[in-house]
Amino acid sequence: MSQTDTPVSSSETLGFQAEVKQLLHLMIHSLYSNKEIFLRELVSNASDACDKLRFEAIDHPELFQGDTDLRIRVEFDKDQRTITISDNGIGMTRDEAVDHLGTIARSGTREFFSKLTGDSQKDAQLIGQFGVGFYSAFIVAKKVSVLSRRAGVAETEAVMWESEGEGDFTVAPVEKADRGTSVTLYLRDGEDEFLNGWKLREVLRHYSDHISLPIQMQKEEWDAEKAEQVKKNEWETVNQASALWTRSKSDITDEQYKEFYKHIAHDYDDPLAWTHNRVEGRSEYTQLLYIPKHAPMDLWDRDGRRGVKLYVKRVFIMDDAEQLLPNYLRFVRGVIDTADLPLNVSREILQESRDVRVIREGSSKRILSLLEDLAENQPEQYAEFWTQFGQVLKEGAGEDAANKDRIAKLLRFASTHGDSAAQTVSFADYVGRMKEGQDKIYYVSGESYAAASNSPHLEIFRKKGLEVLVLSDRVDEWMLSYLRDFEGKALTSIAKGGLDLDQLADEDEKKHQAEIAETFKPLVERLKTALGERVKEVRVTGRLVDSPACVVVDQNELSPHLMRMLQAAGQAAPEVKPILEINPEHALIGRMQDAPEADFNEWALLLLDQAMLAEGGNLADPAAFVKRLNRLLLNAGA
Numbered sequence: 001m002s003q004t005d006t007p008v009s010s011s012e013t014l015g016f017q018a019e020v021k022q023l024l025h026l027m028i029h030s031l032y033s034n035k036e037i038f039l040r041e042l043v044s045n046a047s048d049a050c051d052k053l054r055f056e057a058i059d060h061p062e063l064f065q066g067d068t069d070l071r072i073r074v075e076f077d078k079d080q081r082t083i084t085i086s087d088n089g090i091g092m093t094r095d096e097a098v099d100h101l102g103t104i105a106r107s108g109t110r111e112f113f114s115k116l117t118g119d120s121q122k123d124a125q126l127i128g129q130f131g132v133g134f135y136s137a138f139i140v141a142k143k144v145s146v147l148s149r150r151a152g153v154a155e156t157e158a159v160m161w162e163s164e165g166e167g168d169f170t171v172a173p174v175e176k177a178d179r180g181t182s183v184t185l186y187l188r189d190g191e192d193e194f195l196n197g198w199k200l201r202e203v204l205r206h207y208s209d210h211i212s213l214p215i216q217m218q219k220e221e222w223d224a225e226k227a228e229q230v231k232k233n234e235w236e237t238v239n240q241a242s243a244l245w246t247r248s249k250s251d252i253t254d255e256q257y258k259e260f261y262k263h264i265a266h267d268y269d270d271p272l273a274w275t276h277n278r279v280e281g282r283s284e285y286t287q288l289l290y291i292p293k294h295a296p297m298d299l300w301d302r303d304g305r306r307g308v309k310l311y312v313k314r315v316f317i318m319d320d321a322e323q324l325l326p327n328y329l330r331f332v333r334g335v336i337d338t339a340d341l342p343l344n345v346s347r348e349i350l351q352e353s354r355d356v357r358v359i360r361e362g363s364s365k366r367i368l369s370l371l372e373d374l375a376e377n378q379p380e381q382y383a384e385f386w387t388q389f390g391q392v393l394k395e396g397a398g399e400d401a402a403n404k405d406r407i408a409k410l411l412r413f414a415s416t417h418g419d420s421a422a423q424t425v426s427f428a429d430y431v432g433r434m435k436e437g438q439d440k441i442y443y444v445s446g447e448s449y450a451a452a453s454n455s456p457h458l459e460i461f462r463k464k465g466l467e468v469l470v471l472s473d474r475v476d477e478w479m480l481s482y483l484r485d486f487e488g489k490a491l492t493s494i495a496k497g498g499l500d501l502d503q504l505a506d507e508d509e510k511k512h513q514a515e516i517a518e519t520f521k522p523l524v525e526r527l528k529t530a531l532g533e534r535v536k537e538v539r540v541t542g543r544l545v546d547s548p549a550c551v552v553v554d555q556n557e558l559s560p561h562l563m564r565m566l567q568a569a570g571q572a573a574p575e576v577k578p579i580l581e582i583n584p585e586h587a588l589i590g591r592m593q594d595a596p597e598a599d600f601n602e603w604a605l606l607l608l609d610q611a612m613l614a615e616g617g618n619l620a621d622p623a624a625f626v627k628r629l630n631r632l633l634l635n636a637g638a
């Protein structure tokens with residue numbers, strides 16, 4: 001080997017960030033049954049380091065210093081009981097080693113640690129979602145040494161980072177003849193199975209075959225005299241060493257697709273589905289896109305990591321290329337490799353490029369097709385997808401006008417049909433169950449499933465057996481402002497006034513309603529006087545069965561739920577006065593009519609307040625409500 005590790009000055013001992021200590025502990029205890037993944041993680045880092053160098057060298061070719069054959073090497077030493085993974089990639093300076101190997105800079109770190117339960121089985125699952133990375137070396141190693149020299153810096157400015165994976169690590173300046181990083185693992189007792197060329201090759205082929213760079217090991221030959229494999233002074237490549245996405249689909253096994261996903265997505269779990277296509281013609285690009293099984297920790301983080309890596313003619317250009325997919329598909333992970341962009345493309349150029357627009361449209365369509373296929377042919381998988389990413393996909397109804405109709409078909413909702421909070425009903429299911437004469441898709445919205453599904457507005461729908469979609473995700477109201485109908489059937493809130501159920505009522509019912517309205521006119525007038533400015537209108541309704549009253553707003557006004565959301569977000573929302581609708585058939589309304597004039601005002605206010613509460617609203621003066629309620633209860637008992 002051409003590298004030395006003679007310290008040229010004293011070393012420094014530094015402490016790990018608290019989370020690193022926790023992660024190390026967790027990893028060693030929970031991933032023990034799958035320990036060979038350390039090799040995948042270290043090879044993956046080596047490959048990323050080479051990609052980074054190749055990218056920096058586009059503008060600074062001198063960084064190569066004549067050595068352009070990027071490769072990864074894996075060696076083992078039976079006597080020392082070590083395994084070394086080395087690369088001639090970008091390398092690290094002292095500060096980079098301290099930052100990258102002593103802390104966890106990833107977004108979502110805090111959420112991750114707050115979710116840990118102490119139950120190692122559950123935590124092992126979580127750690128998979130978090131991605132394990134470099135620290136997985138400590139699953140098999142009692143000590144890890146990282147010798148690294150950043151491309152472009154002097155031989156004397158290399159760094160030696162060492163740790164036993166307890167609370168701290170040391171860094172010392174050293175010399176290193178060539179650029180890149182060597183990670184040496186001093187194996188724990190009992191891990192000798194990895195000190196074997198055959199075993200290492202097997203693990204590499206299994207987990208790292210998709211790596212596009214050559215992974216080399218020393219050739220070995222059987223020595224009959226010694227009766228053992230003897231290493232030769234020659235390197236051989238043990239993987240296919242071609243970028244996976246450039247291979248033809250028929251040459252790639254599912255296992256290879258899955259391993260590649262784990263490499264690029266930093267996920268420990270298999271993906272849910274993927275799509276791999278080469279587009280030729282006016283624009284030329286290859287896409288290999290995956291849908292993960294779990295939502296990443298930073299899905300709702302504005303600065304969260306996006307998942308698509310951009311390559312130009314096989315050269316890695318950037319992670320996180322957010323222009324390649326619309327925001328509502330931010331959960332997709334994968335690679336897009338294009339021949340249409342220059343190697344020195346910047347994020348700014350990406351933003352304006354027509355070619356990028358074409359890729360984005362093409363990729364969105366591919367993902368939507370993949371989802372349609374899942375929904376159609378693997379409904380259980382689709383349900384899994386929906387639980388994890390449904391809320392994000394709903395954003396698409398507003399964000400992607402061109403694909404709005406396709407997205408609408410992919411949406412799933414809770415509904416009164418199944419009376420369950422599970423979002424499993426599509427618009428098509430709903431339309432298929434519509435009653436004769438029904439031309440609208442009805443929905444009710446609220447802060448939670450419980451609040452929405454207990455809304456008094458639902459009573460008449462339940463009575464008539466009309467299905468209503470129950471919407472309670474934060475994004476729903478926003479989505480509804482873009483999605484007004486589905487295949488010509490208007491999406492209609494049942495909490496808005498002017499609900500036209502007439503077409504579904506028979507003649508007798510209509511007559512009955514008209515008579516009642518007439519009979520109760522005087523009561524309505526009294527209520528209007530009593531409530532004054534508090535309400536926009538008071539009227540008799542046929543939509544209630546069990547409740548005495550409810551509040552509604554006009555069709556073109558903001559729903560009370562949306563208004564509360566706007567207020568909670570600190571936005572100015574116009575004041576909307578409610579319309580109070582009363583159920584003349586309710587016993588309480590009968591009681592009111594007979595109440596002495598002095599009590600009538602109290603009853604009126606109580607009726608309005610309880611209708612507001614039932615609908616999920618807040619009362620301006622809750623204490624007054626309680627006092628009034630108690631007084632009337634006492635009177636009733638008297």
Ligand SMILES: Nc1ncnc2c1ncn2[C@@H]1O[C@H](COP(=O)(O)OP(=O)(O)OP(=O)(O)O)[C@@H](O)[C@H]1O
Pocket residue numbers: 041045046049087089090091092100101130131132133134135181266
């Ligand atoms: N061989 C290497 N060459 C250069 N830098 C490296 C190498 N290995 C690790 N690093 C640096 O250390 C950082 C931390 O590595 P680590 O594997 O823990 O996390 P990651 O690769 O960013 O993400 P993940 O944990 O999901 O794999 C890397 O992002 C990189 O900057």
